[in-house]
Amino acid sequence: MLDGLMAALTPGYLVYMCIGVLAGIVVGALPGFTATMGTALMLPFTFALPPGQGFAMLAALYVAAMFADSVPACLVNTPGTPSAVATALDGYPMTKQGRGQAALIASCFSALVGTLIGGLAFLLLSQPLAEVALTFGPPEFFWIGVFALTIIGSIAGDSLLKGIAGGCLGMLIGAVGISATGAVPRYTFGTPELLGGISIVAALIGIFAIPQVIQMVRDRRADPYVAKFTRRPGVTGQTIRDILSRPVNLLRSSLIGTAIGILPGAGSPVASLVSYNEAVRWSKDKASFGRGNVDGVVASESSGNSAAGGAMVPLVALGIPGSAPAAVIYGALLLQGLRPGPELFVSDASLVYSFAWSVMLAGVVTFVVGMVLAGGLARMVMIPVRLLAPVILFLSVIGSYAIRSSVMDVFLMLGLGVGIYFLSLLGFHPGPIGLGVILGPIVEPALVQSLSIAQSSSVVEVFFGRPISIILIVLTLISAGWVVFSQVKDARDRRGTDAVEPAPESGESPAVDRVGR
């Protein structure tokens, strides 16, 4: 293990790791460019390098992207990758309140802690964690998906009903194209171009970025700037101390992230959303979430980053990538003639350990770079909206195209964006819709597979007869029950004080809606 650390600290490793970090920051910060894409683009360059350094570069890219995606999320309400959806929920309101730099610092620091915890789990607990991951089968994934859907309760804004409708809409959007499990085309209207559906990333850009751009343009006279930037000396230390004063949130989120990261197929997007939900649930100040509570940013970022470390666990321990970027790294391992699996720990132990250390070192380097850039990046809100909006639009178009070189994705993204904008005027929050888009492809195949497995026994046994499933069902019921309970309590409070809730004004940006309790 120490050899691995020594190796990871050699100049060769460090140089390539830094290159990976820089690439990851660029890739993560540009909406539409994902960590998966970044690792895939970097892959050919790793052929010329000795394996360890190549993998260090890829891992560094992944880690850095998981932080950098919070930059556009916080500053312009546009998640840089799907993992930053939950970060935007509180990060953007913070920016609007002039606390953008604090948001970025919080994100940076939380990302560091998350990466270290996820990386440590990978370094020390790969084998046992991998065994645990294997016990999760299709029914468990189904229930995790259902549990994650109850998050809608935390991010729906004023109307739970609209939130649920939004979630369903999101899942339907994700259903367009050939069904993943059975070659049945859905909502393609006979057009071959729609067989591939709309890519998740393009959909999320459409859902978050486009309504934002439209609203910026609409309000450009009233709000010529996104937000004010005020220089606050000492904000760095202040923010970090503030976060550390509530270590439970940070720790819990990182652990949730690692746990979800080790499950193949879940990854950082699900991890950050679940952690956000838990942060809301356990907070003494629930109403402040969605309005600029830094704990939301902390929960989402630390979780998303620890999930990256977690995703390496099944990759190396079982040969099963835990997330899409991990799948690219898996391909890279195979192409270098290495076989991921328990044997790798024996045959190439030093390589595996240096890889794990590189993940953590990348976290540190990303932290340093992020801290240095935080002030400058936060000043970007000083760019007038009339320049910012076109640039965001431009990047959205390029990003949507870049995923699959598909012009159809661009059109779908734009159409979706305009549609969601109008929905937001009606009080639909984009958060639940984005949630549906992310979770649909996880829940539906899990459901289909579980039902197929049930052919050999029974539906009851498959869905309700497995210990882990039962735990997840209980969690789901608690989560859903709490949502219903708070809605009833809210209604009772309202009746009690005789106050009437104002309908969400169309002047407010979609993401700054009040969060339901």
Add this chain to the structure above:
Amino acid sequence: MKRTNLMAVGALVVGLSACGGGSQADSSEGLDCRNVDFIVPYSPGGGSDRQVRRMQPHLEKALDVKINVTYMEGGDGAIGWQALTDKKPDGCSVSNVVAPNIMLLSDSDQDVGFKAADFEYIAWTEATANALAVAKDSPYTTIEEFVDAAKQDPGGLTVAGVGEIGALLSAELGTATGMEVSYVPVSGGVGDIIPDLLGGHVDAGIVGAAHVAESNGKIVALGITGSEESPALPDVPTYEERGFEGATLGQSWGVIAPPGTPDDIVTIWNDAVQEAMASEGTQQALQDEGLMPLEQSPDEAVDYMNEMHEALKAARDNVK
């Protein structure tokens, strides 16, 4: 202030558009391309990706071009192959192709925008048999044991496979052995089957023989399709050997060019592909991954495609 802003945006636009430029590679090998667009109609990290990445450095050298790999996943290959039909037939765009996937799409009722026979086939590069795999600690150690158990409890054993192809393979095996199993479709690819097997969530899975070889003993094949044993899986019998006739479908990977690509360009590509396949590291890598290398001329590639197509049709008729 305004001018600075304008200049900044201008620089940004110029900078971003310059990124698309790429190197000016002047080819003397007959391909008049700056860059080559290599479409992979699947996501990165999978078998198609590895096929292309393995060949990429050698192809770049042989053709003196820079290859950009473009991932266009969706529709189980439909999106990528349909995009290839729109590309110019000048040798600057090619795509990976997978059988029987492309034939399945081609024969399907909905319009996918192409037929398998439309494309110009450069060469098929590698093939693998399909295997019925179980976890290392499964109670079933031979194909006969599995079949018997299935026959005693029709539908009681679960077999996982990838989407529609998996369903066909499972049905094909069922017809060949007379057993009835419950088919469980996975969504992402073979990668999703392995955790299901290892975790004991399904009894068996239909995967490529190559995947079994890659797994380093974590999963074990009970039998494979086709008539030849796989060198990567020395102790695994073919179904045929054990008296189960009719399970023949394997999986093959190749390279195709847009419809109407002239023969001389196809030949240039074929030569480059053969060079890539013949290079030292490649042969060994293929063996290690459990893949059987193929060596073909463009005409042989077309014949192979037709063979695979016929095999697919026969398999589908068989299971009806």
